[in-house]
Amino acid sequence: MTNHLADNQKIDMERFNQVFFEECAEHLAEMEKILVSLADEEPDDEQLNAIFRAAHSIKGGAGIFGFQDMTVVTHVLESLLDKLRNHEIAFAASMIDLFLSAGDVISMQLAGHRDSAEVHQESVDLIRAELQKVIESASPVAAVELERSLLIEDLTDKNLLADTGSLNCYELMFRPDIDLFRRGVRLENLFAELEDLGSLKVEAVVADSEDFSSFDPELCVTSWKLLLKTDASEADIRDIFEFVAEEEQLDVTLIADVSDKSVVAADAAEMSLNPLNGGASIPAPALSAESVGIKVGRRAYDKNELAPSAYGRRGVEAESSIRVGVTKVDQLINQVGELVITQLMVSQAAGLLDPVLHEGLHRSLQQLERTTRELQQSVMSIRLVPISIVFSRFPRMVRELAAKLGKTVELKTVGDSTELDKGLIEKITDPLTHLVRNCMDHALEKPDARVAAGKDACGTITLRASQIGGRIVIHVIDDGAGLNRKKIISKALERGITASETMSDDEVWQLIFAPGFSTADEVTDISGRGVGMDVVMKNVQSMGGRVHILSEPGKGTQITISLPLTLAILDGLSVAIGDEKFIIPLNSIIESLQPAPGSLKTVNGKNVVYVRGDYIPIIPLYQLFNMQARITDPANGILVLIDVEGEKAAVLVDALLDEHQVVIKSIETNYRKIDGTAGATILGDGRVALILDVGSLLQMRKNLLNYNK
Amino acid sequence: MQTGQEIAGRGGTNIPSEFLTFTLGSEEYGIDILKVQEIRGYDPVTHIANSPEFVKGVINLRGVIVPIVDMRIKFRVGEPTYHEFTVVIIMNVLDRVIGMVVDGVSDVVALSPDQIKPAPEMGSALDTDYITGLGTVNDQMLILVDIEKLMGSEEMQIVDRVNQEEK
Numbered sequence: 120m121t122n123h124l125a126d127n128q129k130i131d132m133e134r135f136n137q138v139f140f141e142e143c144a145e146h147l148a149e150m151e152k153i154l155v156s157l158a159d160e161e162p163d164d165e166q167l168n169a170i171f172r173a174a175h176s177i178k179g180g181a182g183i184f185g186f187q188d189m190t191v192v193t194h195v196l197e198s199l200l201d202k203l204r205n206h207e208i209a210f211a212a213s214m215i216d217l218f219l220s221a222g223d224v225i226s227m228q229l230a231g232h233r234d235s236a237e238v239h240q241e242s243v244d245l246i247r248a249e250l251q252k253v254i255e256s257a258s259p260v261a262a263v264e265l266e267r268s269l270l271i272e273d274l275t276d277k278n279l280l281a282d283t284g285s286l287n288c289y290e291l292m293f294r295p296d297i298d299l300f301r302r303g304v305r306l307e308n309l310f311a312e313l314e315d316l317g318s319l320k321v322e323a324v325v326a327d328s329e330d331f332s333s334f335d336p337e338l339c340v341t342s343w344k345l346l347l348k349t350d351a352s353e354a355d356i357r358d359i360f361e362f363v364a365e366e367e368q369l370d371v372t373l374i375a376d377v378s379d380k381s382v383v384a385a386d387a388a389e390m391s392l393n394p395l396n397g398g399a400s401i402p403a404p405a406l407s408a409e410s411v412g413i414k415v416g417r418r419a420y421d422k423n424e425l426a427p428s429a430y431g432r433r434g435v436e437a438e439s440s441i442r443v444g445v446t447k448v449d450q451l452i453n454q455v456g457e458l459v460i461t462q463l464m465v466s467q468a469a470g471l472l473d474p475v476l477h478e479g480l481h482r483s484l485q486q487l488e489r490t491t492r493e494l495q496q497s498v499m500s501i502r503l504v505p506i507s508i509v510f511s512r513f514p515r516m517v518r519e520l521a522a523k524l525g526k527t528v529e530l531k532t533v534g535d536s537t538e539l540d541k542g543l544i545e546k547i548t549d550p551l552t553h554l555v556r557n558c559m560d561h562a563l564e565k566p567d568a569r570v571a572a573g574k575d576a577c578g579t580i581t582l583r584a585s586q587i588g589g590r591i592v593i594h595v596i597d598d599g600a601g602l603n604r605k606k607i608i609s610k611a612l613e614r615g616i617t618a619s620e621t622m623s624d625d626e627v628w629q630l631i632f633a634p635g636f637s638t639a640d641e642v643t644d645i646s647g648r649g650v651g652m653d654v655v656m657k658n659v660q661s662m663g664g665r666v667h668i669l670s671e672p673g674k675g676t677q678i679t680i681s682l683p684l685t686l687a688i689l690d691g692l693s694v695a696i697g698d699e700k701f702i703i704p705l706n707s708i709i710e711s712l713q714p715a716p717g718s719l720k721t722v723n724g725k726n727v728v729y730v731r732g733d734y735i736p737i738i739p740l741y742q743l744f745n746m747q748a749r750i751t752d753p754a755n756g757i758l759v760l761i762d763v764e765g766e767k768a769a770v771l772v773d774a775l776l777d778e779h780q781v782v783i784k785s786i787e788t789n790y791r792k793i794d795g796t797a798g799a800t801i802l803g804d805g806r807v808a809l810i811l812d813v814g815s816l817l818q819m820r821k822n823l824l825n826y827n828k
Numbered sequence: 829m830q831t832g833q834e835i836a837g838r839g840g841t842n843i844p845s846e847f848l849t850f851t852l853g854s855e856e857y858g859i860d861i862l863k864v865q866e867i868r869g870y871d872p873v874t875h876i877a878n879s880p881e882f883v884k885g886v887i888n889l890r891g892v893i894v895p896i897v898d899m900r901i902k903f904r905v906g907e908p909t910y911h912e913f914t915v916v917i918i919m920n921v922l923d924r925v926i927g928m929v930v931d932g933v934s935d936v937v938a939l940s941p942d943q944i945k946p947a948p949e950m951g952s953a954l955d956t957d958y959i960t961g962l963g964t965v966n967d968q969m970l971i972l973v974d975i976e977k978l979m980g981s982e983e984m985q986i987v988d989r990v991n992q993e994e995k
Contacts, residue, residue, distance in 0.1 A: 457891040699875060744877030786886065789924040790895040790986060793876055801888045807874040 139180045140233045141442070143189075146173040147226050148511070154215050154222070155514040161210045170218070171200040177225060189228045192243060195250040196221050202254060217253065219515065221246050289356065291345040292370040295363070299339035304363055310345075312359050317349025445541065448501050455491075455498045456782045456801070462491045463803040499688065500538075506584045506593070507535035509548050513555055513582065520559045527566055527577040528559060537584040539591045543682055546662055547593070550655040554595045554678055555580060557651060562599030562676055572673060574598065586684070590706075593680045602628060602670040610636065628668040632656040663689075663706070691781050691800075693808065694759065694772040696740055697747045702781055702800055702810040703770065709760040711775055719753055725824070726753050728769050735760065737769045738820050743795060749773045761813045768817055783810065795819050844938040847963070849970055850917065850930040853905030856968055857930075858937070859975045863919050867933055870896075870914035880985055887927065889918065895986065896927040902984075906931045921976045922987060937970070939963045944972065957981075 150173040153166050162170070174197045181189035196218070202208040224246045231238035295304075313319050322344040347356065353371050360369050469477070469484050510532045521528040539547075563569075563578035570576050581596040604627055611618035611630045618630055630636065634653040659666050664682040683689065683706070691702035692711075718729040726737040737758065741748030750756040750773050758769040781800035786793055786809075797812035847858035873885030873896050882902035886893050896916060900906040908929075916927045944961040958978040963970040980987050 453891045460888075746875065746877065784891075784893050786893050786895075789893060789926060790876075790886065794878060796877075799874075799886065799893050801891065801893075805888055806872065807886050807888050807893055809874065809876070 136184055136232075138442075139184045140229060143177050143180060143229050144226070146177050147222050147229070149173050151219065151222050151515060152511050154218050155518060157215055158518075164204070167200065167204045171197065171204055174200055186228070186232055188238075188243070189225060189232070192221055192224055192228070192247050192250070195247050195254070196225075199250050199254050208254070214253065217246075217249060221250060287349065288374045289345075289347045289349070289353070290372045290374050291347060291356065292342070292372075293345060293360070293364060294342040294368050295339050296365075296368065297338040297340060299363075300337055306343075309359065309363060313345065313347055313356070316351045316355065316359075317347055319348075320346035322346075443501075445502075448498075451498055452502070452782075455495050459491055459495055460801055460803065460805055462487055464805060467804070502541050503538035504541050504544055505535060506537045506539060506544065506547075506591075507532075508544055509551060510535055510582055510584070512548070513551075516552070516555065517559065517580065520556065524559060525565060526559070526563055528563060529577050529579050531579060531581045532583075533581065534584040537586055537591060539682065539684060543591075543662055546658060547680070547682065550658045550680065551582070551593070551595065553651045553655050555582070558595065558597040558599065558676075562597045562601075564600055587681075591682045591684060593682070595678045595680075596675065598675040601672040601674055601676055602631070602668070603672070607631060624670070625668075628670060631668075632666070663704075688780050689783050689800075689810065690778070691810065692759070692778050693776040693802070694757075694770075695774045695776055696744075696772055697749060699746065700776065700802060700806075700808040701740070701772075702808050703759055703761065704797070704810065704813065705778065707761045707763060707813045709762050709767070711757055711759045714753055714758055716754060728753065728758055730760065730769075733767065735767045735769045736820070737771055738816055739771050740816075741771075743816065743819050743823060761816075763814045763817055766817060768813075768820070770811075770813075770816070781808075781810070844940040844943075846936055846938050847970070847972060848917070848936055849934045849965075850915070851932045851934060852899055852903060852930055855905070856934065856970050858939075858963060858970045858972045859917075859919070861936055863921055863975055865918045865920050865925065868916050868918060869912060870910050870916050870929060883985070884929065889925065889927075892925060894918065894925050894927050896929060897984065897986070898929040900929065900931065919975060919979075921979045924979075924986070926979055926986065935965075937963075937965050939965070939970075939972075947971070 150170050153162070153170055157166065174193055178190050178193035178197055181187075181193060199208070199214075203210060203214075224243050227236070228238055228243065230236040299306075310319060310321055324342045324344055325340065349356075353373070356371055357366075357369065466484055466488060469480060472480065474481055513532070514530055517528055517530045558580050563580070564572065564574075566576040569578065579598050581594070583594040583596065585592050604624070607627055607630050608618045608620065608622070611633070614633070614636065616630060616633050616636075618627070631652045632655070636652065656666055659680055659682070662682055664680055667679040667681070668676065669679070670676040689702070690705040692705055692708060693700050693702050695701075712730070714728050720727050720729060720734065722734070726739075727734045728737055729735075737753050739751070739753075741751060750771070753771050756771050756773060757775055758771060759775075760767060760769050781802075783798045784800055786796065786799050793809065795812060795816050796809045797815075798810045799807050800810055802808050846861040848861045848864050849856055849858045851857070871887050873887050875885040876883060876895075879885075882898050884896040884898050886895050888894075898908055900908045910929075913932075914929060915931075915933050916929050917933065918925060918927050944963050947956055947959040947962050949956055958974050958981070960972045960974045963972055978984065
């Protein structure tokens, strides 16, 4: 039974850890984003506070979840940031790099806990020492303080000591009865009230006689030693305790008039010697003491911020998102899809009824239809995330690469808020990284070369995302040297790829997508090994996307990636063959036509159709799929012209039915792959239609021809 | 009720299992009830190109694409006709949802291990490999099928094999 309990707790902890990991990663990303956006400028208070908050949250979380190693670096980082924030240390541009590397170390530690990745302890120690060095070099006092607890930092915080004119320092000894918590007293509220009177230092004194085996977490076995610096009278303080404590439970002693800071500092230091976690063997009271400590601590921070706006923003952030598993969202999408189909079926059935007699029903059904459609759109939009998630990782990469390569580069991003499917976001990151690296390494020239070419010494890379129709278009634009036509052709010939001087620019640019192709004269650790563009092409194609290159010598290059809005939905044309319906993806269709009698020819007994100067082979779908079609003679049917990577074909179908968006469903979940199809979808009548994979159709046709030979 | 039986049988190894029985031609078969998701009528299917004859096609089962196999065609028993009384057993096997057309569903029976006899080599429609044993219920023989093994087999061609020799 106890075993069972332990298991449960373990599982729970894992779940909480997961939340911490995610939050920590977000904080790190936020921190990095701000740091990079600074571009060596001195951060303003708002930004410093934001960085500080991130570091602080990571430290707090790491402490609570028991990742002590992570608190080491964050603590030093936090201390330094705090000094900066309070203008005790002057900002230096070098700090940004230091903070960035500190962030790296923390994410390395994070990965260590999350994925059991390797952690280089040396780099942890190194960065810690470096941070420490900055703190010490700027302020010798600070270094001593560093080792003290967070609370003392608050106390010595100059804001709290700012006006010490007529303050009294009270020591309060609060020994509550053991039923305190059961009476529903919230200590944090109590302490907050006290804090309103002045500055407060809280220390928990844990009863050491308590036996762990008989320990009851609902009982309060802790007493509290409070150090309050205020201009309020003893009576005011007792007022606050009025409903909480009996008179004999609270001792109030006036220690001293605080007229100089050293007294408080000394007191605070003395208190810090008295270990806060003295009762660590009894976890619950120690924890509650700690959490109160954090609470009070945070209050002090918020006072430092320009309060209302800072509060307001944090509140909004907390409310604006919730975490939901992707599987849950997918399930929701599935169910809404079902709802849409059911709604269509009901509408079709109602369509048979007399519109005059059933006017109310028809009106309600229209309402239902509209609501369902809106619901479907909202649900689909859950999976959409802004592309800024991908873009935001580039500023830092560009910054570092530029430093490494001795180039000055400015990165512009346009259309950060363009949204696309989460699945696509994950897959587009690597190709984009390749492209930006390529730009940095090959395309952009060194500053002197740029000046010599009459260009600004600072190169520009622009990432632009936009939605055009049902597709997301991402441009990667640089103002570098452009692609070198001659070099590409000669390199291609070297590698045994067919190429010639007479090829069009477009065709030449396509050569760089060949596996292993590189025009770089030397291989660097950034790029040039020729494993790049072919991977880019493959990844983009696997998402149903296309890559297009425009380049002009001396002016620059523009690489365009166009992606479908989502992996889950496809624009398709439904066609009929015999009794079955098929969906042809709209993005591969050029046109549909009814062949003119003279345009049909045969080559080697195979049908081709003559369209605007091209002889295009006809794919008899009924033959490929071994099924009964109404029309077997191309002259009577309809030809759908498709284009697969430049290869054209005409699919013979009985009739065109409709054009619509379909939800892609996998057949392989419950069955195996079916040749010539890319999945299935459910039509308005609830029946299944197969989605044609035009690429594999062409292959099937070739196989069929070979077989017939 | 099931738990009651289980507790009663816990004394020995005699824990009864429950089987869904169905008919194919003149023979009575049984499959583990825990593999059965639901039983439904036969809906029109979407045919799948170049698939074996007994794979009738796929249907939309509440948003999930489910393949339908007709055991009557596969084992050449009974008459493959489709009308309002045609029964499809939807099963959860091999992490998949698969529909199976049979002549009719009869009953759910509980059989304890000592009621199940090993199957002799014999001429039933099903290969002996997929038969776990023979049970007797009310003097009628019940052929117990390892449905998971059968559906995963090469000859059903439902699961993609890495090295598919056929075809």
